[in-house]
Amino acid sequence: MSEYEIESDVDELDDSWIKEIEEEEKDYNSFYKEENETVRVNYIYIDKNSKIYYVKKEILILEEKKIDKTKLIFLLKKNKNHNNKNHKLISILQYNIDLSPEDLGLYLKDNNNFNFLTIKSSLNELKWDDSITLFKDLNSLHIIYYEESKNKNSNTKKVYIRKLNKRKSRRKHT
DSSP states (O other), X not given: OOHHHHHHHHHTOOOHHHHHHHHHHGGGGGGSEEXXXXXXXXXXXXXXXXXXXXXXXXXXXXXXXXXXXHHXXXXXXXXXXXXXXXXXXXXXXXXXXXOOGGGHHHHHHOGGGOOOEEEEOSOXXXXXXXXXXXXXXXXXXXXXXXXXXXXXXXXXXXXXXXOOOTTOOOOOOO
């Protein structure tokens, strides 16, 4: 056998089985984990009667799967005023479905064993873990504001301190 014949045999190798596997895998691509590039941010405004009166939504592009601290503070300050009313921050909730493909069956059988919602107690960077492609759109950040009251009357009594004049004498009444 010459070199020419060996090379032609290599060119005729059957690679159709690779194409078949790739075709079968297309159906399962939505069950593999992928990096989160964006996240939905919901700003929820609550009035003095504890009723939600407005929800603002936006899509935020993540940088290296996270929102850094300065960007978070900027978002909080930028959105604390709505409808010419000042609001104070009540809570920051991060929803990140970081379920692994192996645990998907367990989640479908009993989802009570899984908790994807975390309450953030400090203003630090927020990181999103990789998510199954099917659930990526569910990852979100919820920022809850409460309407501040305009009148800030305090119920404390004001005490005035006067300097006593020592030169005054007391008179005795007879």
